[in-house]
Amino acid sequence: MLLGGLYLAGELARGVARGGEATAEAHAAAVVRLERRLHVFDEAAVQHAAHHVPGLSGFLGYAYVSCHLAVTVAVLVWVYRRRRHAYARLRNTLAIASGLAVAGYALFPTAPPRLAGVGIGDTVSTATSVNLDSPLVSSLYNPYAAVPSMHIGFSLLAGIAIARLARRPLWRVGGAAYPLFVLFVIVATGNHFFFDAAAGAAVAGVSAAAAGLVASATSVTRTSPRRAAVRAGAGAQARSRGEMEPTRGDEHMTALASAEVATGDGGSASR
16 A cells, blocks of 8 residues: 555656646757757657567557556565565655656646657557547646656666665666666657656656665664663663672772781780
């Protein structure tokens, strides 16, 4: 329940930060201009290449609508059950990332490539049985919440968790490759620009750093009282030993007193 609620809250929160259609399209045009300036506006070429492989567009479309939820929750469950020491930090990172993403959707609503009028189609709706523009699907998410791409943000966090925590080399390689697969999925289906992916990666990095700071602060808070208790206990034991055990000085004074008494008795006997 906690895992599903955390993830679904992040997904449904996309619908909270809604921007106007004209504003979102203007931001998409700005993204296109930036990518052209950087010579990375190749989303259309990626989609066309995928379209020429029989069955690939449908496979990528179903991957787009399923992997984001299924893989993220599966990794959370696996970490919770098998690598419990890493669960809290991963959970906190995903929660922080969701919050930052909602802020991004509110501040910079952006149309995805398929709605930006740049010659990129919606292959999810045309190659699968899922229609992204249907009233039911549209009611569950905000189509203009493209920046940052949390498909990339969550895939990075999930993939890195697998790469770091899995014992088998094949799983570690799969975890490292998973974000690259997701990047191909979101671009080839016309749902994100490369800029959106870079923003999602940045959100994942900032969230991981913030979660690390939270973990460090929590560790210090929990450790300090324990250390104080240990020190207090050690001090009490030391004082107790000091009261019960005589010191060398006390033993010396006792020996001198005994000698004087013995001497006195001997003097009395001689007299």
